Amino acid sequence: MSKKPIIGITMGDAAGVGPEVIVKSLQHKEVYEQAHPVVIGDANMLKRAADILDVEITVKSFDHQADFTETAFGEIACVDLDLLPENLPFGEVSADAGNAAFQYLKTAIELANEKKIDAICTAPLNKEALHKGGHIYPGHTEILAELTDTKDFSMMLSSPKLKVIHVTTHMGLIDAINSIEPERVYNVIRLAHDTLYKSGIKQPKIGVCGINPHAGENGLFGNGEEEEKIDPAIQRAKKEGIDVEGALPADTLFFRAQRGDFDIVVAMYHDQGHGPIKVLGLEAGVNITVGLPIIRTSVDHGTAFDIAGKGMVDDGSMIEAIHQAIELSPEK
Structure with missing residues (x-):
């Protein structure tokens, strides 16, 4: 510069x-x-x-x-x-x-x-x-x-060990789940990929959270939200060459991401993404609007x-x- x-x-x-x-x-x-x-x-x-x-x-x-x-x-x-x-x-x-x-x-x-x-x-x-x-x-x-x-925008939280981007943010949990649609999930995956690509990561690895415990565990929890709202977006992104995996259980995905398995996590709602970032330390966290x-x-x-x-x-x-x-x- x-x-x-x-x-x-x-x-x-x-x-x-x-x-x-x-x-x-x-x-x-x-x-x-x-x-x-x-x-x-x-x-x-x-x-x-x-x-x-x-x-x-x-x-x-x-x-x-x-x-x-x-x-x-x-x-x-x-x-x-x-x-x-x-x-x-x-x-x-x-x-x-x-x-x-x-x-x-x-x-x-x-x-x-x-x-x-x-x-x-x-x-x-x-x-x-x-x-x-x-x-x-x-x-x-x-x-x-x-x-x-x-x-088309999203909130991204960045810390030295973890980056998180959100599908929904400031709304009640029930409203957030109801508002999640494949198009929005795809757009956030694309924003995550493009933002990290511009920052110098040529093939960002993206992990996508599920909505329910254990990402629904094949229909055991929830009402098929992962299959209806998230999976179509992931398949579309994969067809475009984006390195994305999910829907994954949030309780293990954040651990894997801070370990280095993923460059960024797509969170479905506010507290799902904010909680892990803030546990890692408010003093190092940054909010970026992408x-x-x-x-x-x-x-x-x-x-x-x-x-x-x-x-x-x-x-x-x-x-x-x-x-x-x-x-x-x-x-x-």
Whole structure:
């Protein structure tokens, strides 16, 4: 990469740990050696976070058309939307913070579409606050999909030992099972293959979870969901030359994947995929939305209202999310 990418970091819900995580992660000099970070949020929230963490930084406010390469280590560039009061309470659901989190992301998408930034890295938002702020979405992924007019997308979780991509995410378990169809399963298998291929894995090995215990065990459990909803997708993908296996029992598939038998696991629903990743360690997990026309990575933890404002944050997931955004950014 001949030029360093510009990584837009959205602040998320400022009543949570987002501002602190961002400030702490930007204390690492290697971030500035690899990229030009710019925060989309409220400058005052960053300054408050720096005070809480007892770190010396200079926050420089920019407008949308600024040159975001003009900051150096020790400075934080901020597209300052100035939406929140300086005394915003920590750890409380706030309509103002929910609306601000949406506006930060919307602005970042606009900057990405205008090629002002090369990738988006998101701090966590709070879904209840988002809804109170007037934006009825399940989460970041669905906002990104709608605002980029993307129909075929999925959430991928990445950690050093395991990658997982989801067929369904933010819906109840019964609704998730009812919504699973062969076309969707095939599309997610294809997204998994294409994403890993672009990352340099020429023949990705993909393992697909079943829905029922023991993947149905030939009809012993469930009502034939594996045969009806998953098997046709796997056969279609195999005919196209994709190295895919399933439907496999989830309880053993994740073990085999982290051992190295598979490059990625296709999970059928939210907790089936999130649980193993989070057991392996929240501090190293990264959320990547695949299928979008722009690059988006995220921390794989929530707003952590219980520790917000206490200077207790771990920035490991944010550092990894920034590094993933750098790696996925288009070459200059």
